[in-house]
Amino acid sequence: MNKKKLLIDVDEVLCNSGFLPLVNEFKNTNYKIDDFTDYYLDDYVLSSEKEKQKFYKFYLEKNSYDYATLLPNAYEVLEKLNRIYDIYICSACVMFCMIEQSGKFFMDKYNWLLKTFPFLDPNKFILTNSKNIFKADIQIDDRLSNLGGDISQKLLFTSYHNKNISDKELNILNIIRVNSWKDIEKILL
Ligand SMILES: [Mg+2]
Known part of the structure; x- marks a missing residue:
C-alpha cells in the first residue's frame, strides 16, 4: 500500500527559528516570541531602515x-x-529583505535538516516559497497562506502570529488547529 504523503514545514513547526534570538543578541534585548502577534517582526524590533x-x-x-x-x-x-x-x-528559504543573499538560507536549512533528522530522506526536502502548488494527503504549516494547495487534511500549527484565527474561520477552510506535536501524534498516529 502506498504511504500517505505528508508535507511538513520547518520554522515555527519543527523549531522556533533563530530570528528573534539573533535580534536579541544584536540589540541586547530580551524579547519573547509571544510578545508578538504579527508574523513579520522586523518592523517592531528594528526601529529604522538603517538599523x-x-x-x-x-x-x-x-x-x-x-x-x-x-x-x-x-x-x-x-x-x-x-x-x-x-x-x-x-x-521557504527566500527572505524578501535579502533576496540576493538568500542562497545561504537554503544551505543553512538543508544542513540543519540533514544533521538534526538523520532518518529523513534529503531527496524529499522541498525548499520553496511556493507551497501552494502541491498535492498531498496531509500538510502541517503555521501559516494559512501556505495551506492553499490540493491537500486532503490541513493542520495549522499554533504559533505567536496565528492565535487570533478563529475556529470558525478554520472550520470554513476545513483546517484543523494543532497546538503541539502531541496533538499531531494523536491525530496522525
Ligand atoms: Mg513556518
Missing part, C-alpha cells in the same frame, strides 16, 4: 539554525511518523 540594514548584515554572518530550538516532542513524533508516512519537508 534593519545593520541587522541583516549581522544576520547573514550567523547561521540562524545555531540559534533555533526544536519544539517539544517534534523529533520523537516525526521519527514515528516517518515509519508510517511518506514525509516531505516543505519550507
Whole structure:
C-alpha cells in the first residue's frame, strides 16, 4: 500500500527559528516570541531602515539554525511518523529583505535538516516559497497562506502570529488547529 504523503514545514513547526534570538543578541534585548502577534517582526524590533540594514548584515554572518530550538516532542513524533508516512519537508528559504543573499538560507536549512533528522530522506526536502502548488494527503504549516494547495487534511500549527484565527474561520477552510506535536501524534498516529 502506498504511504500517505505528508508535507511538513520547518520554522515555527519543527523549531522556533533563530530570528528573534539573533535580534536579541544584536540589540541586547530580551524579547519573547509571544510578545508578538504579527508574523513579520522586523518592523517592531528594528526601529529604522538603517538599523534593519545593520541587522541583516549581522544576520547573514550567523547561521540562524545555531540559534533555533526544536519544539517539544517534534523529533520523537516525526521519527514515528516517518515509519508510517511518506514525509516531505516543505519550507521557504527566500527572505524578501535579502533576496540576493538568500542562497545561504537554503544551505543553512538543508544542513540543519540533514544533521538534526538523520532518518529523513534529503531527496524529499522541498525548499520553496511556493507551497501552494502541491498535492498531498496531509500538510502541517503555521501559516494559512501556505495551506492553499490540493491537500486532503490541513493542520495549522499554533504559533505567536496565528492565535487570533478563529475556529470558525478554520472550520470554513476545513483546517484543523494543532497546538503541539502531541496533538499531531494523536491525530496522525
Ligand atoms: Mg513556518
